[in-house]
Amino acid sequence: MPSRSASTPKLSPGYAANMEGVAAVERALAIVEAIERAEQPLTLTGIAEATGLYKSAVLRMMVTLERRGLVLRQQDQRYVLGPLAFRLGRAYERSNRVEEQLAPLMQALVERGTESPSFHVRQDDETRLCLLRFDSHHSTLDRVRAGDLLPLKRGAAGKVLLRFGTGDAAAFGGELAEYSFGERDPLCGAVAGPVFGPGGQLLGALSLSGPLDRFTESAVKKMVKPLLEACETATRNLGGVWPATRRAR
Structure with a gap:
């Protein structure tokens, strides 16, 4: 025995x-x-x-x-x-400074003509919570709102939360962005990147999402760079360290 x-x-x-x-x-x-x-x-x-x-x-x-x-x-x-x-919600905002730092960056993405930016955090083993959302200037939008619970294991933001939430150094190999083409919603596309806090802790995933027919190869290429720049700025402003620059795939 x-x-x-x-x-x-x-x-x-x-x-x-x-x-x-x-x-x-x-x-x-x-x-x-x-x-x-x-x-x-x-x-x-x-x-x-x-x-x-x-x-x-x-x-x-x-x-x-x-x-x-x-x-x-x-x-x-x-x-x-x-x-x-x-009161608990306001206390969360005060202690994390997430909205204070992310809202101007997300609004700037909208002004640059990107798809709609959202910030997602992990809720539990199956879901993620959309904490912040700004609608793009496009006439048609995807159906995501602040407060929505979405599947953790489907979608670009979910991929980011799963990949970087473990703290495993291997997760940082390759590109920092994740993509989704009709995974969570067959009519929706998205690209997302990580936002880190002190000690390398993953705070959440910043994503750009919208109708799938606008997620052409050229459009995605144009969005990835400003998205990751916003993720890097948010990371530094929130006391985190941004990983070495990776080439987009």
Whole structure:
């Protein structure tokens, strides 16, 4: 019988339990996320259906969430995010300075005639969150908005988040940009690059996206250079170090 490796210590029951998290907190956050994703205020029944929780459990959670200001019950008994959610969002912006640094760079890309710039961060193992979005001056646009949850494993921005999010030095070999031609949406094309923070941490992916028929070879070539220049400027402004320049493929 093989013996346990000396380099793999056995976890104590208490430590293992702590790593599982707290079920009540998980359920409460699931409720908040369901309200955040909804396109309109939700009833208790709607929240229960979205989370898979019993209405009685949702109601108990709501008492605390309302008291702390994370959700708000309207007069029609439907629920929306409360003022604490807004304050948390503003605190995130203050601590990360992401919008402050990226918004002018993204607007400058629009003025240069590129496709629509978006900034994406990893949400979980399956999704990414569009944190910022500016529409291009073109008459037709792709359907991406700030706050949208998109698949992590499809699309140019997702490729960047997966490739550079591990911190593996091998990820920096070759070109820094990633491309997508109809992967997430068969009618959409995109090109994306990484934005790094202090210590080489990947902060997110800056992408340019739009209708696929405008992503010709010549158009993509024109967009890659200003996109990566914006990624480099954002990286330096946010305290990161930009990798050595790579040739676009």
